[in-house]
Amino acid sequence: MEIVDATVIVSSPGRNFVTLKITTDEGVTGLGDATLNGRELSVVSYLRDHVVPLLIGLDPHRIEDTWQSLYRGAYWRRGPVTMAAIAAVDVALWDIKAKVAGLPLYQLFGGASRDRVRTYGHANGRDIPELLDSVRARLAEGYRSVRVQTGVPGLETVYGVHAGTAIAPATADGVRVDARALPVVEDWDTGRYMRHLPRVLEAVRAEFGPDLPLLHDAHHRLTPQQAARLGREIERYDLFWLEDCTPAEDQSGLRLVRQHTTTPLAIGEVFNTVFDYQTLIDERLIDYVRSAVTHFGGVSPLRKLFDYAATRQIKSAIHGPEDISPVGMAAAIHLDLAIHNFGIQEYSGYTPLTHEVFRHAFTFDDGHLHPGEAPGIGVELDEELAAAHPYSPAYLPVNRLADGTVHDW
Ligand code: EZ4
């Protein structure tokens, strides 16, 4: 079997998604997700200009060899653009292999280790009453675990509360490529946040009791000393985890956090390779690894990461926001079902139009996902509908302190 074609499809059914479609001489196709939120077209170019020419003529079954040749052969290793491009190839090839085998992908990973995949959803509110309503809404949708984020008194816009991405408005003729969407500027004040969060968690526990698994994302904003103190202060609220307490690249900083708190820690959504985790895993400084299939080079390296994490009793928690396409999400769910040290899967759902553009076999029911039994990853792209919703320039927000200093977002 030979790869005869590889095309990159960009569509925006509510937000931008980059999809790679690989076709073999036998007419089998595979899909991979290469969406890098706010920097989408860089991956499109990396794939179209530099990767696709290397794929034509290759045996699609040689996944590991293709992965290694794209990783080592580029010389310039790692980084989100490179690893998102490699991820798309990796997942598309696994999709093809599983389709040829006539099996859902999880079967090639050793079969199911559980019946279904538990998820957590996002609850957001500008203030505490709005947050409590949002938690109720998530519970009504079936979620059994909820991430809670609120506005902070004195700050206008903070992470998780207002729309995350600025998308360019459509012009009269519906063409959006010329429009400029510049990043939204959000506010930050670590002191106000640290004083407010315990009150938020107190209110949520008072309303929903001790049994509801609660998560919170600090989104890279604290120093190790601040994170150590916050983690200790909120221990009594029994979080499922505190996520990204410090900037992700600061691995040794987690030693300080870990010495002071038993609040479980989750890190890694912006990591691209196992090397980003080396200190964190070796020294057991975290409890959950958060990498996405889409930003970590695909399911091949993610399976290895999870095995490495398992040696320290660290569990998986694959990143699954709206900016991972249903293709990347499907691949994640197959992995979640198969690995032993599964922890939890983030799942925010998609716009109705996104479900139409990416028809998928995976299901969400009663707060749990299942990948379905369709051969491959179980996603089909409606290319006509995708083409009707073209790329729209978009940026993630930036964060500034009251005096104008840029802070981690
Ligand atoms: O801000 O995916 O845990 N989830 C997150 C996400 C990230 C976005 C960035 O593109 O932190 O909401």
Ligand code: CO
């Ligand atoms: Co996060």
